[in-house]
Amino acid sequence: MADYIHEIRALVGHRPMILNTAAGALLDDHNRLLLQERADTGGWSFPGGYMEFGQSYAETCKREYLEDAGIEVEPLKLLRIFDDDFYTYPNGDQTQLITALYLVRQTGGKPLDHVTDETKQVKYFDLDKVPTLFNGQSNKMVQAVIDEVNSWQAG
Template sequence: MANYVQELRKSIGTKPIILVGSTIVVVSEKQEILLQHRSDTDDWGLPGGAMELGESLEETAKRELYEETGLSAKVFEFIDVLSGKDLYYQYPHGDEVYNVIALYKAKEVTGKLKMEDGESLDLRYFSLNNLPFPLEDRAKIILERYFKC
């Protein structure tokens, strides 16, 4: 079922939910990280999103990477599952979530960057010592913990 979270929100409103999804780290040949300037939160983050009914976490990563960036990857290297109070987030419109994130690194990436889903204001690669502001908290946690920025 597409748009599972939207359907769920119709029933429960903005109350906190546990939101399971995947986040994808794309590293360029120059060792820069792909970040997305998100239209819903007006900050920079890593590509990714919520799992739909019937999807595996890797399928979620594959779909979200393509939808949000236009890129595809032959390999999704599993890094870790992140959860807990540090991954609480309240969207500007009031929805509250406790994220459970399957973190993947995309390998053998192909395609050209494109923004067609309305979720991105910009897509750009950044070096770890020159990250944009504002960088959303989940991206900070991931980059500090796994990529030593």
Template sequence: MATPDFIRELRVSAGRQLLFLPGVSAVVVDDQGRVLLARRADTGGWSIIGGIAEPGEQPAATAVREVEEETAVLCVPERVILVQGMEPVEYPNGDRCQFMDICFRCRAVGGEARVNDDESLEVGWFTLDALPPLEDFALMRIKQATEGGPTWFAGMQEA
């Protein structure tokens, strides 16, 4: 994911210290039940769509913006499927971040899936029985989105 300008500005005064940032991800499903995925330019791996909320931006609006920016697909958020604080990460330049991910199930409503920015190498629709190799991060979110369970909150015990 590209570093937003507001984070670059923060880094001027914050240096490499740990920043806690609002992350948003989206499991976009079309009318055929397929899931929208992108093969990331930074890792080469396939994943769901995600990004960082801009200052003052609501999380659902971030999901819609990120999906359109990265894939040219228009979508509508239907529900929150997961809220999870992620483990801190350290980037090769020494910057440290910890993301709070809010994941939405979204319904595709228009656009044609294609690479729409420099963050993705490929974009495509996949049936659940033909998903490419994915990290647990994406698999868990796809499962939550397609099985219709309640919102999952990290660290909470089931009743």
């Protein structure tokens, strides 16, 4: 979690907060989706995270993807904004997450091959075989990616 969020949480404790986040959907040549196994909850999610003060959603996506997955990305398309999901972290922090999900392409780096403070591992998954996800919003995000891939195949 970013220093900005730690500073805010020090002031408000576990009270409900609206937080802006950005995430990226990276597909390989077989349309498999790269996901991150989170160190904090153990669930899987899209590489991404909290916006820092002064950053755009796209900048946040790029920064967080590199931190969480070890991969430099370029946002290609905003797939959707998710704004109706609530989550309580294991430490009691309550949030309403407003997340911008981008379709991204890799521009550098390589998938993490070691554990970090935020990531246990990263791995590609077939869209119909994703593991247990971090929260309901992540499930909706997978569906947005499936819808995007289906639109390519229909078009």
